[in-house]
Amino acid sequence: ICRKLLNSITFTISKSQHESRSHLSDQAFDNLVNIRKLHEEYEEYTKIYGSVFTVWLPKPYVVITDYDLVKEAFAKKGDDFGGRSGIFPDTLLQNVDNGGVIFSQGENWKEQRRAALHILRDFGMGKNLMEEQVLLSAQDLLNILSSTDNKEEINLRWPIQPRQTIREDIERALASYSVDQEPECLVQAYYQRMQTNPNLNQENLLNVCMDFFLAGMETTTTTLRWSSLFLAAHPHIQDKMRAEILSVIGREGKPTSSHKANLPYTNAVIQELQRCANIVPINVTHRTVRDTSVGSVRIPEDTLIIGDIHYIMANSPVFEDAQKFRPERFLMEDGVTPNKKTVEQLCPFSVGKRQCAGEALARVELFIGVVTLLQNYKIEPCKGRTIDLEPVFASVLFPKEQPLRLIPVPH
Numbered sequence: 001i002c003r004k005l006l007n008s009i010t011f012t013i014s015k016s017q018h019e020s021r022s023h024l025s026d027q028a029f030d031n032l033v034n035i036r037k038l039h040e041e042y043e044e045y046t047k048i049y050g051s052v053f054t055v056w057l058p059k060p061y062v063v064i065t066d067y068d069l070v071k072e073a074f075a076k077k078g079d080d081f082g083g084r085s086g087i088f089p090d091t092l093l094q095n096v097d098n099g100g101v102i103f104s105q106g107e108n109w110k111e112q113r114r115a116a117l118h119i120l121r122d123f124g125m126g127k128n129l130m131e132e133q134v135l136l137s138a139q140d141l142l143n144i145l146s147s148t149d150n151k152e153e154i155n156l157r158w159p160i161q162p163r164q165t166i167r168e169d170i171e172r173a174l175a176s177y178s179v180d181q182e183p184e185c186l187v188q189a190y191y192q193r194m195q196t197n198p199n200l201n202q203e204n205l206l207n208v209c210m211d212f213f214l215a216g217m218e219t220t221t222t223t224l225r226w227s228s229l230f231l232a233a234h235p236h237i238q239d240k241m242r243a244e245i246l247s248v249i250g251r252e253g254k255p256t257s258s259h260k261a262n263l264p265y266t267n268a269v270i271q272e273l274q275r276c277a278n279i280v281p282i283n284v285t286h287r288t289v290r291d292t293s294v295g296s297v298r299i300p301e302d303t304l305i306i307g308d309i310h311y312i313m314a315n316s317p318v319f320e321d322a323q324k325f326r327p328e329r330f331l332m333e334d335g336v337t338p339n340k341k342t343v344e345q346l347c348p349f350s351v352g353k354r355q356c357a358g359e360a361l362a363r364v365e366l367f368i369g370v371v372t373l374l375q376n377y378k379i380e381p382c383k384g385r386t387i388d389l390e391p392v393f394a395s396v397l398f399p400k401e402q403p404l405r406l407i408p409v410p411h
Contacts, residue, residue: 063306073352081288083106084105096206101357102211116357123186134368138369177191223277227270227369237325255375268329271346276325286306289301309347312345377408377409379404379405388402
């Protein structure tokens with residue numbers, strides 16, 4: 001009955017009107033039931049309807065799958081496309097309406113983002129101080145791994161309840177803090193700014209912490225999990241990468257951003273890991289705040305927009321043989337110079353004014369995490385097993401759980 005009702009509705013707008021064409025069919029109805037296939041459906045819709053089209057989920061969303069058009073919308077016309085949906089599921093993780101950084105909009109978004117970025121910079125984002133903290137975390141991981149030597153099987157999962165954990169962490173950070181003290185963490189620094197900025201408050205503090213905790217934990221950790229699997233599946237690439245790392249940093253050296261210039265192949269592998277992991281199947285929704293356009297397509301005010309960076313990294317023409325794991329695509333023929341075309345369209349953190357606020361920190365974490373792991377271990381599939389690179393759909397595309405062997409690299 002529902003399918004017949006949906007199929008009785010025709011919602012195709014002619015190209016002469018220069019508005020996004022829409023798709024509503026049995027397949028679209030199936031998407032409402034089986035949303036895990038949605039990012040794959042977008043690939044098929046692009047072939048049929050072009051790089052700007054409308055889907056109903058059940059509200060109409062305009063989907064953009066071309067890099068230049070996404071860049072036009074989110075970067076060049078970022079103010080026009082800077083709103084958020086304000087509806088489920090975007091509101092699911094908000095403690096208060098229009099709170100935090102990721103899902104807020106308007107003046108509150110500007111205030112929360114500005115405060116968060118200033119605090120991160122004060123604590124050394126993009127500086128040696130932040131790298132030192134990441135290196136300490138990497139050493140903690142090595143200590144845990146070394147304590148499990150010769151064990152047949154280990155499990156490194158620690159289940160937590162994020163919202164409750166963050167509330168407790170905030171209470172703990174503020175319990176003995178006075179605003180005349182030098183803040184030692186984001187919570188204390190934000191609380192200090194609350195005393196002079198009425199736009200900062202306790203509700204937004206929880207949302208900001210949730211944003212950074214969940215975005216950082218889920219995306220960076222998932223990318224590192226994918227990295228282990230891709231490297232185990234491509235041992236020749238792993239060996240070449242490790243040889244470069246050991247020749248530049250050595251077995252005992254500590255990787256820092258200063259080494260990047262001398263590690264062109266390693267950088268290319270990490271970029272290809274991000275492209276192939278491609279973990280965000282459905283991006284955070286944008287909303288137009290005024291009548292605008294993208295390309296030749298008119299977009300009315302209050303339209304929900306999805307910029308499909310997943311499609312771009314999996315299908316853009318600049319990524320030849322996109323289904324293959326080939327780090328060399330990010331380098332010119334000399335094997336050293338970055339390939340500007342492919343580097344530009346690598347956009348795991350999105351593009352424009354609303355791209356990830358923690359991008360700089362995430363890049364440091366990923367670089368240090370991967371390099372530290374390869375300095376110390378060779379990653380292999382367990383005997384008799386092959387690596388399964390088919391993802392599991394959730395809020396991000398997770399790798400399937402599967403065992404790996406970590407073989408210590410000789411000193």
